Amino acid sequence: xxxxxxxxxxxxxxxxxxxxxxxxxxxxxxxxxxxxxxxxxxxxxxxxxxxxxxxxxxxxxxxxxxxxxxxxxxxxxxxxxxx
Numbered sequence: 155x156x157x158x159x160x161x162x163x164x165x166x167x168x169x170x171x172x173x174x175x176x177x178x179x180x181x182x183x184x185x186x187x188x189x190x191x192x193x194x195x196x197x198x199x200x201x202x203x204x205x206x207x208x209x210x211x212x213x214x215x216x217x218x219x220x221x222x223x224x225x226x227x228x229x230x231x232x233x234x235x236x237x
Contacts (some may be wrong), residue, residue, distance in 0.1 A: 158222075162229040163212045170205040208232070 178199040182190070189195035201209075211228050214220035 158216055160212055160216065163208060163215070163225070166229065166232050167205065167208045167212065170208055171201060175199050194205055199201050 161172065179187070179197065182197070186195065188198045201234065208228075215222070215225040
């Protein structure tokens with residue numbers, strides 16, 4: 155089985171996940187942020203539908219459900235809309 159290059163989708167997933175993290179962290183009050191920073195409170199966040207879609211694209215590509223052309227098309231479209 156040929157190894158697949160998933161660097162592009164990994165970067166997309168990381169970018170989207172960080173976007174989700176920042177958006178939800180910004181909703182915290184200053185006091186809540188302080189409690190997280192001192193370890194008094196845990197902070198967790200949910201992944202957006204967009205992030206979950208990118209994860210699904212990666213899994214589908216790795217498992218040969220999605221063609222290489224479709225995978226590359228998704229990555230290109232994502233990069234074009236964010237540039």
